[in-house]
Amino acid sequence: MSFVEYGDFIQDGDVAIIYLGHDSMMPIKVQQGAQTQTRYGVIRHSTDLIGQRYGSKVTCSKGGWVHVLHPTPEIWTVSLPHRTQILYTTDISIITMMLELKPGSIVCESGTGSGSLSHAILRTIAPTGHLHTVEFHQQRAEKVAEEFKEHRVDHLVTVRNQDVCKDGFGVTGVADAVFLDIPSPWEAVGHAKAAMKKQGGRLCSFSPCIEQVQRMCEALADQGFQEISTMEVLLRVHDVRTVSLPLPDFGPESSVQTEPKTKDEAPPTSAPNHPSFTLKTTTPPREMPGHTGYLTFATKPRT
Ligand SMILES: C[S@@+](CC[C@H](N)C(=O)[O-])C[C@H]1O[C@@H](n2cnc3c(N)ncnc32)[C@H](O)[C@@H]1O
Incomplete structure (x- = not known):
């Protein structure tokens, strides 16, 4: 939820958040006629921001893009x-x-x-x-x-x-x-x-x-x-991810084909149809904020 009275659409005078990445966010004051320089190029407030829905992806002048977010307290x-x-x-x-x-x-x-x-x-x-x-x-x-x-x-x-x-x-x-x-x-x-x-x-x-x-x-x-x-x-933030691992080779009885059929074929681990399984891994934090x-x-x- 955003600051209390902000609507769904970006208005002249709002403070909007330019989201370049989770560790790079920039609050800007939206103003008719104003421009904001980012590493992906210029954002023109009148045409690129005002009237757009919060959360939209905005293309900057150099062709890169950013998201424009509601300013939440977080x-x-x-x-x-x-x-x-x-x-x-x-x-x-x-x-x-x-x-x-x-x-x-x-x-x-x-x-x-x-x-x-x-x-x-x-x-x-x-x-x-x-x-x-x-x-x-x-x-x-x-x-x-x-x-x-x-x-x-x-x-x-x-x-x-x-x-x-x-x-x-x-x-x-x-x-x-x-x-x-x-x-x-x-x-x-x-x-x-x-x-x-x-x-x-x-x-x-x-x-x-x-x-x-x-x-x-x-x-x-x-x-x-x-x-x-x-x-x-x-605070301890745990990194929970899904990883994809190759299935182990169970030997000649295995119904799984793991050897390349021809010498031109890629090795089994990188073959797109090589049998693999996914699993969730959890990594506890190595460092914590003090x-x-x-x-x-x-x-x-x-x-
Ligand atoms: C650590 S900052 C507070 C940060 C705030 N909680 C935040 O989240 O942004 C402490 C503030 O208290 C103010 N302050 C210190 N003693 C004060 C007093 N006796 N009366 C009023 N303000 C005081 C300081 O000027 C400073 O701006």
Whole structure:
């Protein structure tokens, strides 16, 4: 599913993803009269993009082709312009689930950073929820607000340029969930509690270092949070493939012809009709993405 209000067809003003390969994607702003240069040649927005269905294959000026995709939060996470460290899909998926986010949820977040997590939250809480996100770096706050507008999700989010540890989230008693990704989250726990509903709710804090986790857990317990737990989520991607292998030669009794009939014939292993069988193989990962951070979850009880 794409950003909330994007249709099936590419429109002037959309941010579309030019897919050159699974490790090469390029977000572009679609504009009448504009052109985009790719390694396969030029794409002319007016004729090649506007009005085409998302997912279409587009031929570039040098004859090569690309696919043009909807900008989903998952694709945005791997193609967004980085202003900060960002959260990736493995952590994001656990955060969304463990914060119990759903359409209509009211969420407070800080810092906004590059908006990677924010886009995933927005898709989950749409169409009736709201995200209050706080970022104390002015240019980052302005840039992310501009991106929310371009992605047509700005009606679902309020960006505040302030220090969450001093000034809080700018709302009181409304949040179902709070998420923190700042260096000293323990300084924001009081503000997080104040932002949350009387009926209680869930909190998550992301920290790269275990010392930050220890201080945060103490602060959460001091403020009356319950069910405090910390986890680290590591991803192992297994490569499952179908391979085709030649059948073993069972000797002269075998009804299978494995010898070439004439000297001009290709050897049996490469003959198109040489008997073979297919099988699924699974290769565990030889390398894994390393540590990103610890996720500390807690529940604010009803007050
Ligand atoms: C690691 S980035 C957040 C990345 C974000 N979760 C994402 O997925 O793109 C941390 C951000 O927190 C901001 N920040 C740090 N301390 C803050 C504070 N006290 N109040 C508001 N923002 C803060 C920083 O400026 C930075 O942009």
